[in-house]
Amino acid sequence: MLAQWQREHGDVVHARIRPEHFVMVSDPERVRELLVANHDGLIRWERGMRVFSRIHGHSVLIAEGEAWHGKRHTLQANFSRSEALAFVPAITAAAERAMARWPARSEAWPIEDELTSLAMTVILHMVFSEGIGEEALSVARAVRVLGEAANKDMFLPASGPDWLPWKRARRQSLALLNGLIGRHVAARLALPRDAWPDDLLSRLLDQHRLDAAAWPLRAVRDECMTAFLAGHDTVAATLTWWTWCMAANPDAQAAAREEVNRVLGEAAPTAGHLASLACVRRTLQETMRLYPAAPVLFSRRSTRPVALGPWLLPEGVMFTVPVQLIHHDPRWFPEPGVFRPERFDPAVTTIPHGAYLPFGAGPRVCLGQHLALTEMTVVAALLLRRWAVSAPEGMVPPRAVMNVTLKPDRPLRLRLSVPPA
Template identity: 60%
Template sequence: MKPSTSSNCPYHADVDGTSPAHLHPPGTWPPGPPSGLTGWSLLRRMSRDLPGALAEWRQGYGDMVHLHIWPEHQVVVSDPQLVRELLVNHHDALIRWERGIQVFSQLHGHSVLIAEGQPWRSKRHTLQPNFSPKTVEAFVPAMSGAAEKAFAQWRTGDADWPIESSLTSLAMDVIVRMMFSSEIDEDARSAERAVHDTAVAGNAEMYWPARWPDWMPWKRAKRQALAVLNRLIDRHIQARLMLAPAAWPKDLLSELLALHHEDSSAWPLKAVRDECMTAFLAGHETAAATLTWWTWCMAANPQAQSTARQEIRTALQGRIPTAQDLPSLAYLTQTLQETLRLYPAAPVLLTRRSRRPITLGAWQLPARTMFTIPVQLMHHDPRWFPDPHAFRPERFAADAPGFPRGAFMPFGTGPRVCLGQHLAMAEMTIIAAMFLQRFAVTVPDEMTAPKPVFNITLRPDQPLRLKLSTAAAK
């Protein structure tokens, strides 16, 4: 990704004329909206449209906004330098919000996504080599193979092609090939629906201090979705265990089962299952959501689509892309980066809580303060990205003006930066290149721009459908 400027922000935390040398006394909070007696009205506003609420409050109160939602104190931080200070310098003082982790753990168990402290460090250290740039190169044939199979089945000449569903199935197939050396095929539709249902249910549960038991009648869709996903993962694990280790293919599941065989106390089968579930869910959702928005951006910006296609033709000459081709697809990468800026898959990071008092900017904040990081809000800040809602891939060109570190962070930042960021970028670039080799995409007549909706990740409010045709040969 394009390097940014230094971390010195021209618009920093001292919006009220203070500076870190002139700290507010302990017990005072940044400005924020009136909370009333309990502040639960703020919670209701967030539950209806979290990105919209955070944008409104930033506009009214600045880059650090205090929300008093009894019994909690929450601070929304949207200054890039302060965000990096919080997530990098104060990393050891933070844990993820307990309620959010409780919701996520229903599916992810105690995977690296859920773990804290030493268990997290151990898991992260063990799993990191499986997601290194060098290892990712070995997965490129699986990515291109899945794309080639999928695209051969797509129908051109369709003015209403289900692009979102098709890309989600493709992203699922890619991750299943990398994890299990298998293909998704008959599982795709049911798995896609299950992921959607668990995301909607999980997002709703985030805004309540407790949840109704899953056996309640109105939670039938969630129960069924959890069962579908658990069966999918368990089936692959059990099938692999029926093979002799010498016959195991080289994939992520084999790596995890090797850890289990080496130390079953540190890596029980439950831990293997948890990591597989996290890899499956996180591994396909970021790519599927981003590629969905990318096709919309291509359809809505035909000149950018044409420029990217010409670069692909020049670089690849009709070949299937390899890992060695990725550096030559600079403009295509810029279109993906600009898509991630406009529509980050995780528009709001999972809230953190401080375990001890910390000083952030001019504010001395007590232990147990909660912190929310609105990634999309920073990505849409006109101070860093002029005309922020316009699709301009040239923002990420090597010779473009820089922006502060932390202003663009689609995969997070700090020690808990997304483990699969290199994998995701390689996968999206390979699929995007192969897509533009074969197809042209346009906006159907009378279609309006899709509205982004936040349910754990950012997706269109209605399943995206676009006009698909064969790319003109040149």
């Protein structure tokens, strides 16, 4: 529908869908103008935030204004580029342990489930200094149930109470995740301070000890929940699509593997290796272009008049930024349906600012973008060194569906084999 609007009416489209005035912005220059220059005149769609607050509480994902600014400032240092690079040994160790259990060959390996479990392990280690263990599959199911329920709820005028019989799965899934977070917080508080590991939970609990009014335990739990959910779901979705792109594009897969073998040899990846894995990084960038984890950014509402190009739009307008539509625009990405990692080569790229938004833009750009890129590069390199991936015989290509993040319409399974010498 959004693509049809763009074809018929251009890059800035006004639609009256009572009681709202919607404006879709798909021009890169106007997108940056909206999200960067006008960020202080926007809030996220209230209904969407109410739905997500039932899972995330009042975390940095949900908060607005000064509350958001304070949370973002406190959390920023934990997700900096240097912190992400310092985490490379832990990512490598988690990935090596997980992949050691994968078979050398498989005709239909449940690669999406395995990558989701790995992504959970990595983010839980960053947040709690522990992995996911035997809970991985049940937690993954709970995340999927909550995502599906949130997608449905957002487009209803109100959410019914969780005690309703048909909300049993949602109720149980949320209880499972709350239990996971709560157990870690309680276990940490039971230890003396000098026994706490240096992780996100300890740093948040230190904030609680310094200022319990600003950082009550409820706020600590909320941030841990958001870090866990946002920190694994988008990474798992992108790595899943990346394996499909590798399976569907064997020449790109071979080129990336050659780079991995040349740069790493048999060595474990380190922070120093990442800059040299440019080909691997470009395959990930192109995957995020084709299959952005957030195909449409959270809609924003203007809280004051907003100047956008030649227009002055009033307070109360709802703005939509269709990331996937922009990523598939042939003006910015020639042959947009073709997997071409070389388009991200800095020596030849002509991608305008605002045309590539896998992590959003402006002050609310994804907090975990450095950690996500670092983790995905390490995992991709280790996977390429051990296996070649391809589509099982007779496999129908996966169809992308929206479930909070963009995922295959059915759990992805791929053939694993020993890579060619």
